[in-house]
Every structure is written in C-alpha cells, then in structure tokens.
Amino acid sequence: MYLPFVGLEVSALLLVLLGFAVGVLGGFFGLGGAFMVTPALNILGFPMPYAIGTDLAHVTGKSIVATSRHRRLGNVDVKLGLIMILGTVPGVELGKDAILYLERIGTVDVTVRWVYILLLGFTGSYMIYDYARFRERRSARERVKEHLGTALSRKICSIQAPPMVSLPTSGIGAISMWAILLVAIATGFLAGFLGVGGGFVRVPALIYALGVPTTVAIGTDLFEIIFSAGSGAFLYALEGKVEIVGSAIMLLGAAFGAQLGTMATRQVESMSIRLYFAATILSASVSVLLKQISHVYDIPVLGQCAVCVILGASAVMSFIVVLELLKNAVGCRIGKS
Amino acid sequence: MIEAVYELLLKIFTQNPVLYAAAVVIVMLVEGFVLATFFEVALRFLAVVWREARR
Numbered sequence: 001m002y003l004p005f006v007g008l009e010v011s012a013l014l015l016v017l018l019g020f021a022v023g024v025l026g027g028f029f030g031l032g033g034a035f036m037v038t039p040a041l042n043i044l045g046f047p048m049p050y051a052i053g054t055d056l057a058h059v060t061g062k063s064i065v066a067t068s069r070h071r072r073l074g075n076v077d078v079k080l081g082l083i084m085i086l087g088t089v090p091g092v093e094l095g096k097d098a099i100l101y102l103e104r105i106g107t108v109d110v111t112v113r114w115v116y117i118l119l120l121g122f123t124g125s126y127m128i129y130d131y132a133r134f135r136e137r138r139s140a141r142e143r144v145k146e147h148l149g150t151a152l153s154r155k156i157c158s159i160q161a162p163p164m165v166s167l168p169t170s171g172i173g174a175i176s177m178w179a180i181l182l183v184a185i186a187t188g189f190l191a192g193f194l195g196v197g198g199g200f201v202r203v204p205a206l207i208y209a210l211g212v213p214t215t216v217a218i219g220t221d222l223f224e225i226i227f228s229a230g231s232g233a234f235l236y237a238l239e240g241k242v243e244i245v246g247s248a249i250m251l252l253g254a255a256f257g258a259q260l261g262t263m264a265t266r267q268v269e270s271m272s273i274r275l276y277f278a279a280t281i282l283s284a285s286v287s288v289l290l291k292q293i294s295h296v297y298d299i300p301v302l303g304q305c306a307v308c309v310i311l312g313a314s315a316v317m318s319f320i321v322v323l324e325l326l327k328n329a330v331g332c333r334i335g336k337s
Numbered sequence: 338m339i340e341a342v343y344e345l346l347l348k349i350f351t352q353n354p355v356l357y358a359a360a361v362v363i364v365m366l367v368e369g370f371v372l373a374t375f376f377e378v379a380l381r382f383l384a385v386v387w388r389e390a391r392r
Contacts, residue, residue, distance in 0.1 A: 004343040005350075057365050064369030065376065072377075230362055237358035240351070244361050248368060255372035259380075 006050045006243040014044065019058060019250035023257025024318040027066040028264050029277050030218030031199035032059040032225050035284050036314040037250075039307045050243055053236030057247035058254055059229040066258035067222045073266060075219030077169040080180065080212070084224055087181040088198065091188020092228075098193050113292045116194050120285035123204050127278035134271050153211030156183075170212045170220075183209050191228075198228060200281055207274070214270035257318070264321045267328035276317060283313035 001012040018040050022033035034055050041051035070076050102108040161176040187205045191198035199221050206217035236242050265273060287310040294302030350357035 002340075002343075004347055057361050060362065061365040061369035061372070064366065065373045068370075068373040068377070230366070233365065234358045234362050237361040238354050240354060240357065242357075242361050244357075244364060247361070248364060251365065251368050251372070255369070255376065259376050 003246045008045050015249045016253035019253030020257040021318040023254035024261040027258035027261025028321045030203050030221035049241040053241035054243045056229050057233040057242045058250040061251040062254040063222050063225040065255040069262040070219030075215045076223050077220045081220045081223040083180045084184040087184025088188035091185040092192035095189040095192020116288045120281045124278040124282035131275045150208050170216050215265050264325040
C-alpha cells in the first residue's frame with residue numbers, strides 16, 4: 001500500500017500487525033509503545049521524525065480505545081489524571097531544557113543513554129525484587145498489607161500540606177496535591193529528558209510513590225497519554241512529519257490489541273502484571289545498553305541486535321498477554337498464581 | 338482515483354500545516370472513539386449471544 005505523505009510502499013498487513021502487538025502492550029501496561037513502534041517503522045523505511053510523529057498520532061487514538069475500556073472496568077482515576085497533567089507539562093519543559101543544556105555542552109547522547117539504562121534497569125530490577133518478595137509472603141494477611149502501598153507511598157500520603165485531595169478510585173483517602181504535582185513534575189522531567197511518552201516511568205511512579213493500585217495506575221496513565229500523545233502528534237504534524245494514512249491503518253490493529261490487553265488486566269494478577277512490566281522495561285534497558293556499546297566501540301551489528309532485542313521482547317510479551325487471556329477464557333488458571 | 342485524492346490532499350495539507358495538524362488529531366480522535374464504540378457494542382452483542390447459547 002502506498003503511503004502518500006512519507007512516499008513509501010508498505011504492507012498494510014504489517015502495519016496492522018505492528019499496531020496490534022503494541023496495542024496489546026499498551027492496554028496491558030499503560031504504555032504508548034514508542035520504544036517498539038519507532039524502531040519498527042524506521043526498519044520499514046520511515047525516516048526517524050516520521051516514525052516518531054506517526055507513532056504519536058496512532059497512540060492518541062489507541063489510548064482513547066484503551067482508556068474507554070479501562071474506564072468501564074473502573075481503572076481510570078480522572079481526578080488524579082488531570083492533576084498529573086498539570087505537573088507533567090512543566091516537568092517535560094524542564095526535561096527539554098536539560099536536554100538543550102546537555103546539547104550545548106556536547107554530552108547529550110551519552111548522558112541520555114546512561115540515564116535511560118540505569119533508570120529502567122533499576123526500576124525493572126526493583127519490580128522483580130518486589131515480585132519475588134511478594135511471592136515469599138505466603139500468608140494472605142501479608143499479601144493484603146503489600147497491596148496497601150509501599151513505605152514510600154505511605155510516607156508521601158502522610159504529608160499534610162494543603163490542599164488535600166481524596167482519590168476514591170485509587171483508594172487514597174487524602175493526599176496533598178503538592179505531593180501528586182511533585183511526582184508528576186519528576187516523571188514529566190524524565191519523560192522530556194529521555195524523549196519517551198512517560199508510561200515507562202509514570203506507571204511505576206504511580207504504583208510505588210503514590211500507592212495507586214496497578215490496574216488504576218495503568219488506566220490513569222493511558223488517560224494522560226491521550227493528551228500528551230495528542231499534543232505531540234499535533235506538533236509533529238505541524239512540521240508535516242506524520243503519515244496520517246499509516247497511523248489510521250495501525251490504529252485498526254492497535255484498537256483490537258488494546259481491547260485484548262485491557263481485558264487481560266482483569267484476568268492476570270496485579271503482581272504478575274508488574275513482573276511482565278519489569279521484564280519489558282529491562283529488555284528496553286538492555287537494548288539501549290547494546291546500542292551504547294555499539295556506538296562506543298563502533299560495532300554496527302550490536303546496534304542491529306539492540307533493535308532485535310526490543311522488537312523480539314515486545315512481540316514475545318504481546319504473545320504472553322494474549323496467551324494469558326486465552327488461558328483464562330477457556331477456564332484454565334495455569335497462568336494465575 | 339485514490340492517487341488523485343492523495344495528490345489533492347497532499348497539495349492542500351502542504352500549503353496549510355495547521356490544517357494538516359488539526360486533521361491528524363481529529364482523525365485519530367474520531368477513529369479512536371468510533372473503534373471504542375464499535376468494540377463496546379460488539380462485546381455486548383457477544384455477551385448476549387454467549388448467554389443465549391448457554392441457556
């Protein structure tokens with residue numbers, strides 16, 4: 001199929017399949033999926049700015065589909081999402097300023113890559129450690145206690161700086177609005193600094209810093225992504241860097257995948273979702289590490305391996321999510337712990 | 338026919354970047370809402386069919 005704005009001949013089926021895979025991950029993890037779509041579109045021949053712009057456009061539509069489904073499942077905290085947007089916008093601006101500063105002093109690429117590797121590596125490892133600790137605690141009482149939030153989230157919720165807001169959907173009785181804004185600015189900063197949509201850092205931050213339940217963190221993050229991806233798509237389209245026909249085709253697959261991914265969050269235990277999320281961000285971290293090594297030691301094959309790692313991990317993870325859903329649909333509970 | 342439509346759209350959008358940006362966001366929002374509604378209706382329909390089949 002001919003894509004007029006980017007001037008390429010690309011298989012429509014490939015675009016639908018790519019959309020489907022990233023839709024499953026988006027609905028299940030609350031991610032935009034730029035880590036997977038951007039390199040994949042680039043491989044299909046899209047120049048990088050077109051790959052980013054086209055991804056942002058399809059993410060806008062996909063997030064509407066996923067958010068709508070999560071909302072019906074009671075997983076979207078609109079109040080929390082709106083407050084988070086207020087903090088995310090200046091945070092992204094600060095992140096962008098930091099990038100421009102690093103660009104001026106000539107260390108932008110190395111710094112961003114290392115922050116990406118260390119941040120995602122640490123977050124993924126911590127989530128796996130948290131999962132292992134949870135599995136060790138066999139008693140139901142201890143497991144319930146685990147769901148009441150982390151020590152960090154309990155500390156943050158105890159800050160008594162008015163105005164205080166209550167977030168019934170997230171199960172938070174009262175929390176200072178400043179605490180939410182602080183977390184939003186920090187995650188927005190990292191999103192702007194790393195040049196990612198923010199789901200990678202926002203979902204763990206909502207879970208561990210604010211004590212939001214996993215599924216609500218995913219739904220609320222998707223709600224926020226509608227606005228962040230929408231504004232990003234608008235800015236890229238102003239420069240003519242969005243392939244609207246390609247985005248519309250990808251969205252067909254992504255919408256179906258997002259439905260499946262969202263439904264899977266009902267079937268899979270919260271802690272298992274965290275484990276899969278951790279595996280995904282660890283593979284993203286390894287992929288960037290390989291890219292960094294290939295850059296430093298000038299080994300192009302490692303750069304290709306980096307793309308294979310992230311695309312392979314994403315495809316495997318989408319397959320696992322669909323498999324979990326199917327297992328539960330036929331009444332088999334093997335995947336649940 | 339499709340090529341002619343593409344040519345026309347390309348011409349219009351290249352001359353009006355704001356129009357193109359607005360069109361991108363509107364198309365994605367509308368397609369997102371339409372697909373979300375479609376899946377909602379489809380799932381309800383399937384649920385009804387499933388219930389009837391089990392009776």
